[in-house]
Amino acid sequence: MEMKEITQERIEALRAGHKVLAEFHYEPRPVERGYAGKTLYVNVSTNTIGAKPVDERMKRTFIGGRGFDLWLLWNAVKSDTRWDSPENEIVIASGPLGGIVQYPGTGKSIAVTISPLTGIPVDSNVGGYFGPLLKFSGFDALEVQGIADREVIVFIDGNAGLVQIMEAPEESVNSHILAEEIVALFGQTPQEKQGVSSVSSGVGAEHTLIGCLNFSFYDPRRKLTRLKQAGRGGIGTVLRKKKIKALVVKYVGVKGDSNHPTDLETIQQVGAKMHREIYERDPIMFTMRLDGTNHLTKIMNDYDILPVHNFRYGSHPEAEKIYSPHFQKYFVYDAPDGCWYGCTLACAKFAAGLELRTGPYKGQTVTVDGPEYETVAGIGANCGIWDAHAVLEANFYCDAYGIDTISFGTAMAFAMECYEEGILTPEITGGLKLNFGNADAMLEALHQMSRGEGFGVIIGQGVRRMKQIFVERYGADPQFLQDIGMEAKGLEYSEYVTKESLAQQGGYGLANKGPQHDEAWLIFMDAVNNQIPTFEDKAEALHYFPMWRTWFGLNGLCKLPWNDVEPADNRTRYKGIEAAKVPEHVENYVRLFRAMTGRDDVQSGADLIRMSEAVYNFQRIFNLKMGSGTREHDAIPYRSVGPVTDAEYESRAERYDQQLRELVGVDPSGMTTAEKRQALRRYREAQYEKLIDAVYKRRGWNERGIPTLEKVRELGIDFPEVVALIEAHTQKGT
Numbered sequence: 140m141e142m143k144e145i146t147q148e149r150i151e152a153l154r155a156g157h158k159v160l161a162e163f164h165y166e167p168r169p170v171e172r173g174y175a176g177k178t179l180y181v182n183v184s185t186n187t188i189g190a191k192p193v194d195e196r197m198k199r200t201f202i203g204g205r206g207f208d209l210w211l212l213w214n215a216v217k218s219d220t221r222w223d224s225p226e227n228e229i230v231i232a233s234g235p236l237g238g239i240v241q242y243p244g245t246g247k248s249i250a251v252t253i254s255p256l257t258g259i260p261v262d263s264n265v266g267g268y269f270g271p272l273l274k275f276s277g278f279d280a281l282e283v284q285g286i287a288d289r290e291v292i293v294f295i296d297g298n299a300g301l302v303q304i305m306e307a308p309e310e311s312v313n314s315h316i317l318a319e320e321i322v323a324l325f326g327q328t329p330q331e332k333q334g335v336s337s338v339s340s341g342v343g344a345e346h347t348l349i350g351c352l353n354f355s356f357y358d359p360r361r362k363l364t365r366l367k368q369a370g371r372g373g374i375g376t377v378l379r380k381k382k383i384k385a386l387v388v389k390y391v392g393v394k395g396d397s398n399h400p401t402d403l404e405t406i407q408q409v410g411a412k413m414h415r416e417i418y419e420r421d422p423i424m425f426t427m428r429l430d431g432t433n434h435l436t437k438i439m440n441d442y443d444i445l446p447v448h449n450f451r452y453g454s455h456p457e458a459e460k461i462y463s464p465h466f467q468k469y470f471v472y473d474a475p476d477g478c479w480y481g482c483t484l485a486c487a488k489f490a491a492g493l494e495l496r497t498g499p500y501k502g503q504t505v506t507v508d509g510p511e512y513e514t515v516a517g518i519g520a521n522c523g524i525w526d527a528h529a530v531l532e533a534n535f536y537c538d539a540y541g542i543d544t545i546s547f548g549t550a551m552a553f554a555m556e557c558y559e560e561g562i563l564t565p566e567i568t569g570g571l572k573l574n575f576g577n578a579d580a581m582l583e584a585l586h587q588m589s590r591g592e593g594f595g596v597i598i599g600q601g602v603r604r605m606k607q608i609f610v611e612r613y614g615a616d617p618q619f620l621q622d623i624g625m626e627a628k629g630l631e632y633s634e635y636v637t638k639e640s641l642a643q644q645g646g647y648g649l650a651n652k653g654p655q656h657d658e659a660w661l662i663f664m665d666a667v668n669n670q671i672p673t674f675e676d677k678a679e680a681l682h683y684f685p686m687w688r689t690w691f692g693l694n695g696l697c698k699l700p701w702n703d704v705e706p707a708d709n710r711t712r713y714k715g716i717e718a719a720k721v722p723e724h725v726e727n728y729v730r731l732f733r734a735m736t737g738r739d740d741v742q743s744g745a746d747l748i749r750m751s752e753a754v755y756n757f758q759r760i761f762n763l764k765m766g767s768g769t770r771e772h773d774a775i776p777y778r779s780v781g782p783v784t785d786a787e788y789e790s791r792a793e794r795y796d797q798q799l800r801e802l803v804g805v806d807p808s809g810m811t812t813a814e815k816r817q818a819l820r821r822y823r824e825a826q827y828e829k830l831i832d833a834v835y836k837r838r839g840w841n842e843r844g845i846p847t848l849e850k851v852r853e854l855g856i857d858f859p860e861v862v863a864l865i866e867a868h869t870q871k872g873t
Contacts, residue, residue: 145323153324158306160291163188167277167300173235173398173735174198178211179278179302181293183381184225184285188302193279200855203234205262205692206754207280208251209761212260215284218764222255222373223380225286229352231338231386232280233270235735237695239481240395241410242731243417244697246271246479248354250338254372254652255348256546256601257629259762261372261652264692266478266487267354268336271695272297272390275397287382294325297390307384313341314353315505315539317385318364322357325389332357334391339384340375343540346591347599349550349631350375351543360474365489366508367478370543371655372630373601379541393480401737409727409734410481413700417483420704427703428475430463431488435512436520437462444636444662446521448575449552450625450778451787453636457525461515465527466490469507484700493531497582499589500539507535516634517548522555523575533582540589545655546601549631551581553602553624554594562615568594602626622777628653628767637779640666642677645830648775649681651758657698658685670715678833680716687720687744689751694732700724720744753854756838756846760861763845763868770844773831781823785812788819795819845869 168176177190193207201210208230215228229252239245248270254261273281276297283293292307311317317339326332337355344350352369396403421427425434436458439445443453469490478487490507510530514537519530537544551573557563558573565572571580571594587595597608602624609615625632630653637643643666646659661680664670671680691698706723713722725744733741740746762768782788788795789812799805799815803822807815835842839850848865851857 145320149320150323153309153320156306156309157292159303160306161186161188161304163190163302165190165277165300165302167297169399170274170397171399172401172737173237174203175274175277175279177278178207178280178282179295181281181283181302181304182285183283183287183291183293183304183383186304188304190278200753201757202693202750202754203279204232204237204247204695205249205251205689207232208249208262209260209754209758211280211282212251212253213757213761213764215282216253218766220253220765221258222253222377226284227253227377228282228284229374229377229381230280230282231270231273232695233274234693234695235398236731238271238274238393238398238479239406239410239731239735240393241407241481242413242700243410243477243482243484244700245695246477246482247691247695247697248273248369249692249695250352250369250374252372252374252377253765254374254629255376256373256603256631257653257767259628259652259765259767260758261374261630262692262758263352263369263371263374264657265352265354265369266367266697268356268479269338269354269386269388271393271479272334272336272388275393276388276390281386283381283383283386286380290382290384292384293386295388297388298392310384312384313539314339314355314366314541315535318353318355318366321355321385321387322364325387326357329359331389331391333359334393335387335389338378338386339541340378341539341541341589342591343537343542343585343588343599344373344375345379346596347542347588348373348376348601348604349543349546349599350377350379350541351537352378353538353541356478361471363506365478365487365506366538367487368538368543370545372652373543373546375541375543398735400735402734405730405734409730413727414483416706417700417704420707421484424705425703427484427486427699430467431476431486431509432512433463433466433488433510433515436515439512439516439635440520442663442667443639446516446552446634446636448523449521449556449623450632450636451556451784452790453638455520455523455525458520460525461519461527461530466510466515466531469493469531482697484704486699490531493528493535495532495535496528497532497579498536498586505535507531508538510534511544513634514544514548517545518551518581521548521552521634522581524578524581525576526578529578529582533585536582536585536589540585542585542588542599545633546631547585548634549625550598550602550605551584553605554584554598556623557609557615557620562609562613567613601629602631603629619783622783624776625778626654627775628772630654632779635660635662637662638781641826641830642671642680644775644779644827645677645681645834646685647779648773648827649831649834650685651755651762654775654779658688660684664716664719670719674829674833676716677830678837681834682837683720683748686748686751686755689755690728690747693750693754696728701728753856756850756854757856757861759840759844759846760851760856760864763864764860768845769868770831770842773844775827777820777824780827781819782816785816788812788816841869843868
């Protein structure tokens with residue numbers, strides 16, 4: 140972020156407040172075959188620091204990344220642990236393939252905690268340097284437990300073999316300033332600065348349940364610190380509850396063989412081939428190197444999948460105003476934009492020269508990392524705001540305040556619809572006119588979240604709690620709110636309209652953490668290309684793709700190099716669902732994993748899927764431990780299934796009337812719109828239930844959505860507590 144240079148006087152003032160509360164010395168050892176062999180435990184209540192061993196069974200069963208996170212968290216919490224309990228942890232890990240510099244997309248970290256929004260484990264992946272630097276510092280994962288009695292920083296020096304908990308009374312809270320301060324404090328030379336990465340949040344996370352984590356990395360060409368977000372599920376809210384200003388890792392000396400793989404030559408060969416493919420194919424596919432993910436906005440609008448006005452509609456004539464060219468004028472193209480060494484896909488765009496028009500930094504010129512598609516679709520289209528500057532400004536403040544742009548956009552759109560429906564009034568909102576398209580009101584609500592005041596704080600509680608508040612305080616119709624409130628399991632929907640894709644409805648409703656597209660994105664395969672027409676086809680897709688995408692999170696990988704570029708002959712060599720798997724790239728990952736770990740038992744993509752099944756089923760059982768994980772928790776709001784209002788139906792009347800005739804067997808002639816809606820609803824809701832049955836069967840779960848004992852034994856996750864949980868729920872029939 141562009142800002143005034145941090146003076147030496149300011150740095151000395153910050154250092155003066157750094158009273159060391161605890162420290163831990165260890166002997167740095169090289170990573171072997173992708174693993175450091177230890178995890179780091181920090182408790183900020185007791186100021187305890189220690190290391191735990193990573194044994195062979197942990198590596199074989201949980202692999203790394205999200206798997207390690209879940210296993211460590213499982214052993215730290217009880218069934219009655221809540222997000223704000225001291226024993227709740229934030230766990231962050233990379234994975235055995237994390238930090239490879241020869242292959243694109245290997246800089247991911249995965250953060251896990253008990254979510255303030257859902258009460259179950261949430262996992263969120265993020266780019267940047269933290270995960271790889273943590274591993275090269277000697278730790279496969281970091282688990283942070285407790286609640287500090289003062290503001291602290293946890294500092295890991297991987298070169299010196301030192302971990303400290305230190306008082307941090309003077310540092311800023313908002314990430315765009317704090318990240319710069321951290322680099323100034325712990326990095327002297329450009330090389331050292333690039334070896335410093337922090338995890339932080341902001342004041343907005345303190346007053347809401349939708350706080351995000353900001354992971355920093357230093358951009359030496361632009362001489363500024365940039366941010367990537369682990370946005371989902373309120374993990375930033377947990378960090379601020381713990382009074383942690385920053386988790387900091389410093390490691391200088393990343394090399395091509397820092398992971399000490401079994402077969403470096405194979406990794407280099409596979410990486411070189413992939414780099415060539417990106418250079419050749421990205422310009423004629425999705426132009427990630429030019430636009431980042433925001434190229435999707437036009438595609439989604441063209442296919443009637445872009446969320447507009449709280450997911451009522453899938454397109455809008457003004458959507459062109461927030462297409463990627465309106466952001467490109469802010470982008471800086473003087474260097475590649477990868478968020479880890481060696482990523483030639485380089486999708487991490489950032490906008491420069493944005494002059495802020497509102498808020499505490501009004502008048503300042505700043506840079507903004509992004510915008511990502513989800514931010515543009517959520518804050519822009521879903522709220523009816525067709526103004527690129529307003530979207531960028533909200534993006535900046537969400538990052539600075541530590542607010543998840545997806546939950547913010549979806550929650551704001553819900554509040555706007557409630558306002559337009561008369562459920563909310565200016566008297567209730569404190570004067571905020573929450574009409575769709577009111578960018579000023581949207582930004583003011585965001586600033587209220589940062590200040591902990593006004594109706595913005597209510598919006599920041601998320602859609603599920605807003606529904607409860609609006610019923611209890613304002614007499615709203617609970618069924619209508621349930622229908623239009625776009626959350627499941629307590630997590631706000633990410634930004635795709637799913638009315639015409641039954642498979643994507645399942646992809647959202649059956650996702651372990653709640654409706655996030657990183658488990659399954661099947662809209663095009665299902666609704667556009669009709670490649671999975673039967674329930675069995677859809678169930679197979681909802682088995683394979685969530686397991687495949689889980690595998691990226693076990694290994695510290697970004698999914699974009701898998702299917703956002705494809706070999707030139709992929710669609711001619713393979714058809715349908717097989718083409719969507721991009722088999723040549725699957726083989727790349729098989730070769731990478733085997734070359735890194737030396738595991739000769741890994742010979743095919745099926746072996747990778749098998750790894751993920753164990754962790755995926757374990758996470759489902761973890762939900763069960765926390766009071767969720769059964770069929771009723773896989774329910775979804777009807778707006779993600781079909782039209783809730785007459786206006787929605789009538790906007791696509793020809794489509795829906797045809798479906799009534801051809802699919803439902805009902806002649807809509809002479810029926811009122813309300814009658815047609817109800818007939819369509821009965822059919823579509825029944826379809827969703829049939830889909831759930833088919834998916835449960837394919838995954839080896841019972842009709843309640845609980846993995847069977849046979850399944851957990853087959854997967855090697857039949858730990859005593861797991862077996863006891865399943866037996867107890869099976870006996871109760873719940």
